[in-house]
Amino acid sequence: MNRDDPRISASAREVQPFLAMEIFERSQELESQGVDVVHLEVGEPDFNVPGCVDRAIREAVEAGKTHYTHSLGMMDLREEVAAYYGRRYGVAIDAGRVLITGGTSGALVLLMALLLEAGDEVLLPNPGYACYDNFVRTFHGKPTGYEVPASTGFHYDPVLIGKLISPRSKAILVNSPSNPTAAVQDHSTLEEIAALGVPVISDEIYHGLEYGAADTRAVSMLEVTDECFVVDGLSKRYAMTGLRVGWLIAPQSLVAPLQRLQQNLFVCASSLAQTAAIAALREADEDLERMTEQYSKRREVLYNGLEALGFPIPCKPMGAYYIFAQADHLDSDSLRLAKRILEEAHVGVTPGIDFGSRAEGWLRFSFANNIDNINEALRRLEKWLKT
Ligand SMILES: Cc1ncc(COP(=O)(O)O)c(C=O)c1O
Known part of the structure; x- marks a missing residue:
């Protein structure tokens, strides 16, 4: 893109490229030349959708259920989402507060459009x-990073966050389990953040992919306060990335303005994906269990392997499917390092700098790949480190 092109708005010009894509696109180029690349840079499940999802989509197509739906989403799905919060977190959510969106990304677009004035x-x-x-830049807002200290295993520090609050602060975004750190925040930390008096947006897309004991499952912000925005979706836990379906739970009084935005910007979420989402929430618990079991085994292999190769890892992944490892002993420039690892060891990894200034010198390794491939990547990295 020519950033000086006068047709491009200032806000669009500020949108940064996703560097992981540079690695991915180069790896595809290498593959087209016959090079075998192991992909640990990917942020999406390698599993196919659960059988019930596959069936539901086929049946919906056959039955011609391919039209626009209500802008807030199919009532059956909104009720299913509300029921899920009761089942999983023990909180009562009125289905009237649930908006079905085009993935978690669609929910974040609606929220930024709702909350932000320029600056x-x-x-x-x-x-x-x-x-x-x-997302913030697109809506003329100012992203303000709060440090998530590696020294505490990437636990949020409400005091550090509080110091950054200004009269222009419209929201605090939290993400637990986190991409890229895989840390899970506890109830009291979320409570302290909610008490800071700024609306909280909680991105809970990795909920359900957790590896601790049952009593260490991720806490929903809705267990802490009703006055928050929760965004979530089916991309990660049900391996439904390409279907583009998620949801937003908002305080009741803000549903109407969000609905107006949804009607104008998107009309509604995909009808097929909504049907698929109903099936997933009703029937795919066992699939989730099966996939989480696999991730858990892969996590052990990758974590132990990277530690043995000398990568410091402050947080053994508690959720999601990432390992965030320090790598500045190899190169302080993480993009250059990721490119070298790809070209020389034929392993794709994501450069830390993609995740913010405090992530420079780090690499993100994904275990959304099978154990054979993870072992192969570790062998290649070991050989490369010795050269
Ligand atoms: C933390 C986080 N939030 C949101 C998204 C986007 O998810 P969706 O597919 O639901 O739009 C991703 C995708 O990688 C993510 O890692």
């Missing part, structure tokens, strides 16, 4: 998901 700030985790800053 308003959103407090974002650093390290944090690469796209958050760009």
Whole structure:
């Protein structure tokens, strides 16, 4: 893109490229030349959708259920989402507060459009998901990173967050389990953040992919306060990335303005994906269990392997499917390092710098790949480190 092109708005110009894509696209180029690359840079499950999801989509197509739905989403799905909060977290959510969206990303677009005037700030985790800053920038807001200290195993520090609050702060975004750190925040930390008096947006997309004991499962912000925004979706836990379906739970009084935005910006979420989502929430618990079991085994292999190769890892993944490892002993420039690892060892990894200034010098390794491939990647890295 020519950033000086006068047709491009200032806000679009500020949107940063996703560097992981540079690695992915180069790896595809190598593959087209016959090079075998092991992909540990990917942020999506390698599993196919659960059988019930597959069936539900086929049946919906056959029955012609391919039309627009209500802008807030199919009532059956909104009720299913509300029931899920009762089942999993023991909180009563009225289905009237649930908006079905085009993935978690669609929910974040609606929220930024709702909350931001030009120059308003959103407090974002650093390290944090690469796209958050760009959602804020697109709506003329100012992303303000709060440090998530590696020294505490990437636990949020409400005092550090509180110091950044200004009259322009419109929201604090939290993400637990986190991409890229895989840390899970506890109830009292979330409570302290909610008490800071700024609306909280909680991105809970990795809920359900957790590896601790049953009593260490991720806490929903809705267990802490009703006055928050929760965004979530089926991309990760049900391996439904390409279906583009998620949801937003908002305080009741803000549903109407969000609905107006949804009607104008998107009309509604995909009808097929909504049907698929109903099937997943009703019938895919066993699939989730099966996939989580696999992730858990892969996590052990990758974690032990990377530790043995000398990568410091402050947080053994508690959720999601990432390992965030320090790598500045190899190169302080994480993009250059990721490129070298790809070209020389034929392993794709994501450069830390994608996740914010505090992530420079780090690498993200994904275990959304099978154990044979993870072992092969470890062998290649070991050989490469010795050269
Ligand atoms: C933390 C986080 N939030 C949101 C998303 C986007 O998810 P969706 O597919 O639901 O739009 C991702 C995707 O990688 C993510 O890692």
